[in-house]
Amino acid sequence: MATKSVNTGNSFFSGVYEVTRLVPKGRVTSYGAIARYLGSGRSALMVGWALNKSFSQTPFVPAHRVLNRNGLLTGKKHFGTPTAMQQLLENEGVIIENNKVVNFKEVFWDPSIELTDCNNTT
DNA sequence: ATTCTGACAGCAA
DNA sequence: TTTGCTGCCAGAA
Numbered sequence: 001m002a003t004k005s006v007n008t009g010n011s012f013f014s015g016v017y018e019v020t021r022l023v024p025k026g027r028v029t030s031y032g033a034i035a036r037y038l039g040s041g042r043s044a045l046m047v048g049w050a051l052n053k054s055f056s057q058t059p060f061v062p063a064h065r066v067l068n069r070n071g072l073l074t075g076k077k078h079f080g081t082p083t084a085m086q087q088l089l090e091n092e093g094v095i096i097e098n099n100k101v102v103n104f105k106e107v108f109w110d111p112s113i114e115l116t117d118c119n120n121t122t
Numbered sequence: 123a124t125t126c127t128g129a130c131a132g133c134a135a
Numbered sequence: 136t137t138t139g140c141t142g143c144c145a146g147a148a
Binding site for chain 1 (some may be wrong): 130
């Protein structure tokens with residue numbers, strides 16, 4: 001029986017929240033990067049879906065640091081105000097122009113790279 | 123129960 | 136090069 005397994009430990013969502021919170025200030029990441037880090041690969045859609053719930057999560061999840069692979073602020077529409085996401089990013093030193101990160105490659109933070117290998121928790 | 127959508131990404135034409 | 140479809144997982148109607 002056990003039709004349903006134990007779910008991937010904690011929901012994939014929790015992983016999204018944790019990784020997103022691990023994104024350093026002034027840095028951004030992409031949905032696909034997080035999805036890949038969680039092992040979902042192409043389930044980037046779920047990452048965005050999880051972030052949608054992040055507004056009710058505590059502590060605050062810097063969802064504004066998560067963009068699509070184009071560096072576009074695709075999710076800004078969910079922040080309440082059309083500029084909230086951009087304001088937050090600029091506030092952290094990220095340069096935004098035309099709803100897009102200018103130096104996206106410079107501020108891009110990939111968990112599957114940054115956290116892979118020497119991730120040591122204390 | 124089934125069907126569609128959803129803050130995306132990758133591949134084919 | 137760009138445009139479009141498919142794939143992915145989970146939740147809501």
